[in-house]
Amino acid sequence: MIHARDLARTFKTKAGSVEAVRGLSLDVAEGELVAFLGPNGAGKSTALRMLTTLLPPSSGSASVGGHDVVSDPAAVRRQIGYVGQGTGSGPYHRVRDELVSQGRAQRMSTMAARKRADEMLGMLELDGLADRPCASLSGGQKRRLDVALGLMHTPPILFLDEPSTGLDPHSRANLWDHIARLREASGMTIFLTTHYLDEADTMAERVMVIDHGVMIADDTPARLKADLAGDTIHIRLLCNDQLSHAAEIARNLPDAREATAQGRDLAVTLRDGEAVLPEFIRRLHQSGIEAMSARVVRPTLDDVFLGLTGRSLREAVSA
Amino acid sequence: MTFFSDTTISFRREIGPTLRSWYYILFGLVQPLLYLALFVPLLGNVPGPDGASPLQWFVPGMVVMLVLFTTVSCGWSLTEELMSGSFERLLATPMSRPAIMVGRALKELAPLLVQALILIIVATPFGLVLHPLPMLLGLAMLMLFGVGVASLSYALAIASKHDGSLFYLVSHSVALPMMLLGGVLLPMTNAPGWLYVASRFNPLTYLVEAERALFSGDLASLPVLSGVLVAALVAALGLTVGVSQIRKASL
Ligand SMILES: Nc1ncnc2c1ncn2[C@@H]1O[C@H](COP(=O)(O)OP(=O)(O)OP(=O)(O)O)[C@@H](O)[C@H]1O
């Protein structure tokens, strides 16, 4: 459904040129839900704007829905919905009017657009705001309207650039609920970007990690975490003089990557902590080492990013 | 066909807020009356063309001026939407790009059309002779011209990248000489030779001449033909430049 080969975009600014996206190649199959994850300035929006024909690439090629974004942008636009990172609604226009004109722009009949607009108002909990000028909406309400605008015509391919930024937890949950339901009903392909690690983790079937304009990982959240971060088993020993022996046993566990020891605490990183833990404790016991407590810590996508770049995404995001 | 329906969609979106602001409408209705009130007394002993009322000569010039000045600066209204992301939202839809621009331009032109009609009607008791068909044709020609100028103005707004002073500097340094050189307020026939020659290179000159011919009821004449041609050329040029700027709008 979405294919890109060596896609690149350089911006010329007065202070020099910025290589926003450098040689991006990706493939998204029909019906998939993939997420771009990366810190500020990673090139997520730039990549999305190239895929949605809004920005011509400096080099490389991309096709969306079977059409080339450069040679046949009109055909691409007929297949997609796009919710940009900015505010999609015009400040002086009324909420319902914007929804209806968006529907019309997406080739819906006036009747269908009006009906759908009312549906969207209910779905994104914007009822009561229909006749207000968009400028008077709160930040989160504006964002919900942006999403409503993008969903008006139920496109086969939907691009969402940080759809949930600025939404309260209830609205976020509501939004994902509706996107999941829409997807089930229509089988749409969804390509989104997000800063929320938990969101990428739970919602996306596939996460593409992007940093400095290049893709550094592309897999399911589960596999990314298993391969690039792994579980950590933390064990507290009864006596601290057995620590070095215990660390050696830990290093010999199947798939063990690294073991660190401090005081009476031992931490070992490996692929599948829960499955290995009983065996670990049994081996310790056989060597006469007793564990006081044990726990398995599952990795987050932040650990994946940390493992890949040496930087934490949390720091990068808040910085 | 999509071009026309997309133009309607774009026009309807843009005209909504205009129709809802009563002070805009009120001001728009009063404006032409104000022009006439400040202008007609000055015309007391100015002779009109061929013994006709001087209004026959001034009203078309005034209408041209109104269109030129409104459309030349209307591009700036796009800046807010360019920065916020709502223009981008429209560009990601299958809408025809020229239609997006034409719809926007017509939203600027529709109030002018109403104002021009008021001007004509109110000027009638003061001596303006009505030639309904040619006058309507004249207004249609101006709309065509206005679409072109507005599109150039949108292109300029995109190209000046949110720099308001640059936008106004360029748009006014084009519009003002064009207006003075176009013989909008004073006839160019009294100009020194070099100025007259310069005025022949000003597209507005042909438009003003055509407008005056039409307001005098002259339908089939050379000035009218040249004026319509110039208006069509400006429209074609404006839309071409505008569309290519939209494509380059990589802000
Ligand atoms: N129009 C532009 N002109 C110059 N530089 C730009 C432009 N747009 C983006 N950039 C630069 O390109 C890089 C990538 O920007 P982009 O907006 O794609 O990042 P992002 O991953 O979407 O970040 P965020 O999470 O903050 O939205 C940044 O360094 C940015 O400053």
Ligand SMILES: [Mg+2]
């Ligand atoms: Mg972004």
